[in-house]
Amino acid sequence: MDNETSRADHKNLLHRYLPILTWLPKYKPAWLRHDLIAGLTIWAVLVPEAMAYAGIAGVPPIMGLYTIPIPLFFYAIFGTSRTLVVGADSAACLISASAVGALAACGAAEYLALTTAMAIAVGVFLIVFGTLRMGWIADFISIPVMAGFLEGVVLVTIIGQVPKLFGIGGDGGNFFGKLLAIIRGLPDANLTTLALGVGSFVLIVAIGRYVSKLPAALTTIIISIVAVSALDLTTKGVDVVGTLSTGLPPISLPDVSLIDYMAVIPGALAILLLGYIETVGAAAGAASKEGGRIDPDQELVALGTANLGAGLSSGFVVAGSLSKTSIAMKAGGKTQISHVVSGILAIATLLVLMPLFANLPEATLAAIVIVAMVGLDQTAKLKKAMKFSCTEFVLGMACFIGVLTLGVLQGVGLGVVLSLLVLIKKACRPGTAVLGRVPGEWTYYRDIRRRPDAETIPGLLIFRFDARLIFFNCNFFASEVKRNIAKAMEPVKTVLIDAEAMNDIDITGADCLIRLNAELNHKNIVMFLTHVRDPLRDKMRRMGVVDAIGAGHIYETTRGGVDAFVASRKTSLGMGDDMTL
Known part of the structure; x- marks a missing residue:
């Protein structure tokens, strides 16, 4: 069994590096x-x-x-x-x-x-x-x-x-x-060279447009060689490629x-x-x-x-x-x-065929290149970039x-x-969002910049970070959290970090999260985490993040974190269960 597996592995490796072994045995005579x-x-x-x-x-x-x-x-x-x-x-x-x-x-x-x-x-x-x-x-x-x-x-x-x-x-x-x-x-x-070059250019374009079944460049080369030879244009200063070695x-x-x-x-x-x-x-x-x-x-x-x-x-x-x-x-x-x-x-x-190319004019070769270059024009792509991304x-x-x-x-x-x-800048400054509840959809929380009707909850900042939390963006993460706390309409008591897009964390990111939690706690602000996937939770546990924030402050859903905040606020304000914020 092991020998068969080994042979199969070798065959797959051979086919990977020599793809011809895959398609050539399947070649159909009708394709020839x-x-x-x-x-x-x-x-x-x-x-x-x-x-x-x-x-x-x-x-x-x-x-x-x-x-x-x-x-x-x-x-x-x-x-x-x-x-x-x-x-x-x-x-x-x-x-x-x-x-x-x-x-x-x-x-x-x-x-x-x-x-x-x-x-x-x-x-x-x-x-x-x-x-x-x-x-x-x-x-x-x-x-x-x-x-x-x-x-x-x-x-x-x-x-x-x-x-x-x-x-x-x-x-x-x-x-x-x-x-x-x-x-x-x-x-x-x-002027003779110019006429020959411009004529070659026009001929290539015309053949390509009106007689597309003909090979435009090759046809133009044949005609230009005949013209140079028949009219003896080399005596009029037309440069040709000259004798080319055969073999x-x-x-x-x-x-x-x-x-x-x-x-x-x-x-x-x-x-x-x-x-x-x-x-x-x-x-x-x-x-x-x-x-x-x-x-x-x-x-x-x-x-x-x-x-x-x-x-x-x-x-x-x-x-x-x-x-x-x-x-x-x-x-x-x-x-x-x-x-x-x-x-x-x-x-x-x-x-x-090499002797036949001796009288091929350089101007015709130049015309072939110029026609090819015109076909590579990238203006449309640059205009599209200007329209969608400055x-x-x-x-x-x-x-x-x-x-x-x-x-x-x-x-x-x-x-x-x-x-x-630009790539480094985007990686260091990923997207962020403050989330709010959408009226009539109380289990959904959306970016308040994209949904003006989304309502923030007084005292609660729901903050989403759209990237891995690693060494080159963790300081930006912390500064964005603190900036949004500072500009909140009412004093923030709880920060709920939506980690749905945070699929990884490194040691520097974990240390940043622990330090931010300590800084917020010092200001009587509690940190919650939500949408923490199991692989990320495992890394956070090994790096001490779970112990620092508290396992009880990590929730499966945003709604779970919001409910916990509401419950804690009711308790601190002495409200009954039938009262709402």
Whole structure:
């Protein structure tokens, strides 16, 4: 029996870390046609996008193609989503470029090596975090903060592509420095390049809107290559990607030192956080549509292996994509087999089709990026935050401005720090309420701020604390109790603490409760507790709270505490049982 249990445990563990063992044996032959079509569709999207996003990362287009196959294969093995597509991601590429650009000159051999090292570092961190089941890290960035960051990324990325669109030289610095450099360079704009870039932009948008069955970016690339070749536009100053090496990349570690790996850690952690949020969001969205479910911790491992594979094959960082996943689902993709097909087609592209890309204009790649960025606009989410939560809107805008002024990596750090500060503030200052009886519903006690008709009981303060009572909020708890005692219309004789939301207490919180009880007793005020759940009561008993307050002062319900107060007041005032307060 023990051996059978052990084998079952090993099998479950194997299936948890290798989800392909769960779905592949159940694969239906009827799905193959759908997966083949979806695989071809995804390939048609990934190839042009990867080459274009390579420009965001500051590396040659060929490295974008290197980024496609192995990440797709590895995610198919380790991922828990049936249809999630992993690939080049604009935000991750921009963070990578920002972090690596501070260590090496763009285009240098060291820069390329550090870019692949970044992908490996991201992969290792993701795998470690996933193994430790740290999927909760995504909770540290709220939707408005993420929206503010992405909106900043959109503008920074677009402004970084504009020089290619105009055929002028770009400049470093922040968003405003790049904008100023573009304005200064406008007199030197190459009109042929501009016409080709704008034409590519319009063509991509038009195909997407009116001929949606065609792969817009790939079709535009083919047309632009034909135009450059037929009209010999390179003689008119149009920049092209040039000759790209044919063949598969070597599987190897980049030639960088341990110190170099240490230097890319800040950028790797930023990419980890944002890439994971995007990946889980895309995977969860796909799972909800297809009726499946995902394991967020295993997604960390899967995304980690994908990035590790990208780095080992001379590629750059990758993340899950909601837009590409949606395309895969619309194309009828049933499983990750479709992505394996895409990976095989990408390998065929590297082996056979590379000479065809020699006359691919840089302006067309820039247009592909700009169209993709326009589709990432986060204005609606920021407007929603402004409507419902001023604090979260300010956080989002602070992150947005931080990206534009300080830089992408610094903007991520600012967003995380501000989110943590707000989280700490909310934890230290949880909700509180003074409760009163609702007329006609004498067993119900409601927040008097939300129910103006709720009546307080003279001499009794019913106080609810909406959080655990622990070291970082216990002083706030005590001060709120005393503040409400001081502002009561009549002198308070009893404080009834409603502990319904107080599901835990630590030593500091227990000491605070004991000290507050002693302070109130010194002022002839009695403390009652109500709605104390058994686990909390057990901890209070071990920590001495029950002995300090008195077991007889702890009640099951608010009504029980109120009745005890009424009875004690009648006794102290010499009233009969038939009299009411």
